[in-house]
Amino acid sequence: VTARKLGLFALLLLLLGLAVAEARPGGGHSSSGGGRSSSSSRSSGGGGSFRGGGGSGGSLGGGGAVALIVIFVLIMIISAVVKQGQAQDNWSSGNIAYTPPPPKPVSLAPLIQRDPEFSRAVFEDFVYELYAAAQRSRDNPAKLGALSAYLDPGVIGMLAARGAAPSQIVIGSVKLANVATNVEGNLQHVDVRIEATVHTEPPRYVTELWSFVRELSAVSKPPTRNRTWGCPNCGAPWVANATRTCGHCNEPMGAGRFDWTVRWLQVESSKPVLASLRGTVEEYGNHLATVRAPDVDHAMASINVDDPAVSFDTIRMRTIMIYQRLNEAWNANDLKKVRGLVTTSLRGYLAYWLDEYKRQGLANRLDNARVETIHLSSVTRDKHYDAITLRVFAGGADYTLEGNRVVGGSKSTVRHYTEYWTLIRSSARRGAVVTEPKCANCGAPLEDTSDSGECSHCQANNELGSFDWVLSKIEQDDNYVG
Numbered sequence: 001v002t003a004r005k006l007g008l009f010a011l012l013l014l015l016l017g018l019a020v021a022e023a024r025p026g027g028g029h030s031s032s033g034g035g036r037s038s039s040s041s042r043s044s045g046g047g048g049s050f051r052g053g054g055g056s057g058g059s060l061g062g063g064g065a066v067a068l069i070v071i072f073v074l075i076m077i078i079s080a081v082v083k084q085g086q087a088q089d090n091w092s093s094g095n096i097a098y099t100p101p102p103p104k105p106v107s108l109a110p111l112i113q114r115d116p117e118f119s120r121a122v123f124e125d126f127v128y129e130l131y132a133a134a135q136r137s138r139d140n141p142a143k144l145g146a147l148s149a150y151l152d153p154g155v156i157g158m159l160a161a162r163g164a165a166p167s168q169i170v171i172g173s174v175k176l177a178n179v180a181t182n183v184e185g186n187l188q189h190v191d192v193r194i195e196a197t198v199h200t201e202p203p204r205y206v207t208e209l210w211s212f213v214r215e216l217s218a219v220s221k222p223p224t225r226n227r228t229w230g231c232p233n234c235g236a237p238w239v240a241n242a243t244r245t246c247g248h249c250n251e252p253m254g255a256g257r258f259d260w261t262v263r264w265l266q267v268e269s270s271k272p273v274l275a276s277l278r279g280t281v282e283e284y285g286n287h288l289a290t291v292r293a294p295d296v297d298h299a300m301a302s303i304n305v306d307d308p309a310v311s312f313d314t315i316r317m318r319t320i321m322i323y324q325r326l327n328e329a330w331n332a333n334d335l336k337k338v339r340g341l342v343t344t345s346l347r348g349y350l351a352y353w354l355d356e357y358k359r360q361g362l363a364n365r366l367d368n369a370r371v372e373t374i375h376l377s378s379v380t381r382d383k384h385y386d387a388i389t390l391r392v393f394a395g396g397a398d399y400t401l402e403g404n405r406v407v408g409g410s411k412s413t414v415r416h417y418t419e420y421w422t423l424i425r426s427s428a429r430r431g432a433v434v435t436e437p438k439c440a441n442c443g444a445p446l447e448d449t450s451d452s453g454e455c456s457h458c459q460a461n462n463e464l465g466s467f468d469w470v471l472s473k474i475e476q477d478d479n480y481v482g
């Protein structure tokens with residue numbers, strides 16, 4: 001054993017030690033997934049467990065950024081040592097755990113240039129639903145076959161090998177990790193990192209990288225509310241077959257000829273979810289500089305030109321109203337007050353965490369919560385949605401009760417925190433940014449919004465952002481990359 005190998009092992013142990021320390025799911029709070037760092041997304045919906053998760057967690061817990069940098073540096077050193085080792089004595093690196101590089105903002109501009117129908121929110125929704133459907137079907141060949149127009153045979157094999165299907169899937173976030181165009185191969189690649197809590201026995205918190213491909217000439221489908229996973233070319237019901245050819249239009253699906261196909265996937269991490277939501281986790285990331293897209297001011301100005309009702313000021317007022325309603329709803333353990341103000345999927349995610357507190361005999365509260373400052377972070381516009389991301393600085397007394405006993409946080413100290421909130425609205429919509437909890441279409445109270453997000457009075461789907469800005473993502477400052 002050479003000194004170099006010993007050095008390598010020492011570094012590896014250090015790296016693993018750090019990784020384990022970081023794995024402290026939620027640091028006293030449960031499910032890494034639900035933890036505050038796990039942040040959000042899905043149709044952008046899903047959301048960090050709001051204030052609820054309390055803890056950090058996610059693949060990178062509180063302090064994640066610093067640890068991430070440390071881990072990243074270690075990986076650089078280790079891979080250098082490994083390469084050297086391989087070159088000199090064929091030392092195998094097979095046992096070294098792969099840790100993905102830190103996330104970077106991705107540019108969708110080349111993709112949208114080829115396919116102006118592409119919408120990030122719509123794509124993320126597709127990923128969210130395909131992931132959930134595939135997980136639910138993974139132990140049933142017939143159900144997996146029904147998705148096979150969208151899953152490569154190799155991917156179906158990988159899913160089938162993962163054992164019993166989870167009874168419930170709670171997606172914490174769907175993040176675009178890499179976007180690349182392969183002109184020679186005629187393929188558009190989009191890699192997506194998914195963080196989820198999958199309720200197997202016992203429940204696990206997983207991070208997976210799913211790699212999607214589509215032919216360059218394919219055009220994105222419009223948003224859909226009732227996905228059936230039919231033929232992506234003609235829409236006919238899909239019947240699984242060995243050549244992945246549609247029985248109706250006779251077209252073979254190939255590798256993403258008509259729509260996105262999962263070509264490959266990797267489970268990056270999988271660990272048991274810790275049970276308890278008790279405890280306190282340090283806030284991390286407040287001091288980080290606000291991530292600002294380079295074109296943010298220009299993009300905000302362009303929305304304002306198209307619709308003078310939309311400005312940083314009006315958006316800020318609506319965000320403060322949503323923030324207050326969200327806290328009232330959270331503290332009351334009843335999400336009625338945010339109906340029509342958040343996406344249906346984000347509401348579902350919040351409901352999961354409220355239920356989880358309840359199931360454990362706990363209640364999380366944020367008293368005297370208020371927004372302190374709001375910064376503009378990014379503005380994106382595509383065919384279907386305009387999206388505005390703000391960094392919200394806020395504070396309140398954050399604590400968890402078991403009966404009358406405080407078992408986490410503090411009733412008497414204000415906990416300051418910052419989060420990135422993304423609001424979306426249909427890009428076709430023009431009109432006032434309403435700062436009261438009323439339907440932007442008819443003025444009826446939003447509390448009467450249906451479970452599927454429609455105004456009970458005029459049927460406008462407010463939770464899709466068809467009429468006014470709705471909160472679709474809550475992301476934590478320590479893992480937000482823009």
Ligand SMILES: [Zn+2]
Nearest residue numbers: 231234246249
């Ligand atoms: Zn067809």
Ligand SMILES: [Zn+2]
Nearest residue numbers: 439442455458
């Ligand atoms: Zn209405």
